[in-house]
Amino acid sequence: MPDHVAKNREYWNRIASEYQKEHETQLGIVEPTWGVWAIPERELGLLGDVAGKDVLEFGCGGAQWSVALARRGARMTGLDLSDEQLRHARELTTREGVSVTLLQGSAEAVPLPDASFDLVFCDHGAMTFADPYKTVPEAARLLRPGGLFVFNMATPWLYVAIDKATDRVVPQLLNDYFSLHRVEEDDGSTSFNLPYGEWIRLFRRSGLVVEDLVELRPPEGATTTYEGYAPLEWARKYPAEHVWKVRREAR
Ligand SMILES: C[S@@+](CC[C@H](N)C(=O)[O-])C[C@H]1O[C@@H](n2cnc3c(N)ncnc32)[C@H](O)[C@@H]1O
Structure with missing residues (x-):
C-alpha cells in the first residue's frame, strides 16, 4: 500500500465518528447535495437519471449519496478505504433498509472487473485523497464504453490561495500552481490536485472525453x-470547488 494511502486510511479512521457527527445535518440522504455549500443535485443535474444503472461511489464515506441514489433506483456500490467510515456506512444502510454493496479498498486499485459500471462518481471522495495518475485510469477501466465519471473536489485556485502559516484561504496567489500534485496536509492526511491542462491530458490519455x-x-x-x-x-468570487464530468469513449 503506498504511504499516502496508509496515512489517509489512518486519518479517516481517526476522524470518522467526529466527522459524521459534525456534518450529519448537511450530508443528505433525501436530497443529495454537492460540496461544501450543499448545492442540490436537483439544480445541477450532473448525474442524470440513475435508475437501473450500475453506479460506483468512489470514496463513499458514510454512504449518504449511495443511499439517496439507491432510492432513485441505482444498483449502488460504495467503495471506501476506511474501516470506520464503512462502519458508519453500514449503520446507515441498515437503518434505512437500503441495499448498497459496501467494499473496502483504494480507488487507486479497485478489486472489481473492467467495465462494471455505467457511472463512477464522488463528492470530495477518493479524488481528493488518492493519486489522480492512478484513479483516473482506474475509473476509466471500471466504466463501460459511454459511461460517465463525475467528481467534485477543491479547485487548483484554492490550493494556490492557501496561506500555509494560518491554513486559511486568502485573496492572494501564494503557492506554486505548476508543481501542484501531492500535498501533505497539517492534519496528517495527503491530498491531490493537478493544474488544469494536466487534468485534461490525463483524461485524454485514459480514453475519457471532457463534457x-x-x-x-x-x-x-x-x-x-x-x-x-x-x-x-x-x-463567491473565485471557484473553490469544481465538478469534472467526463465520459469514457464509446469504442
Ligand atoms: C470527505 S469523504 C467523502 C464522502 C462523502 N461524500 C462526504 O462528503 O462525506 C472522503 C472519503 O474518501 C475516502 N478515501 C480516502 N482515500 C481513499 C482511497 N484511496 N480510496 C477510496 N476511498 C478513499 C475516505 O476514507 C473518506 O471516507
Missing part, C-alpha cells in the same frame, strides 16, 4: 458545516 467542468458558486448567504474550508465571500 463539462462545473465551477460551483455558492449562493449569497449560503451556510455550511465545513467552516474553515474557504470564506463564503472568497467562494
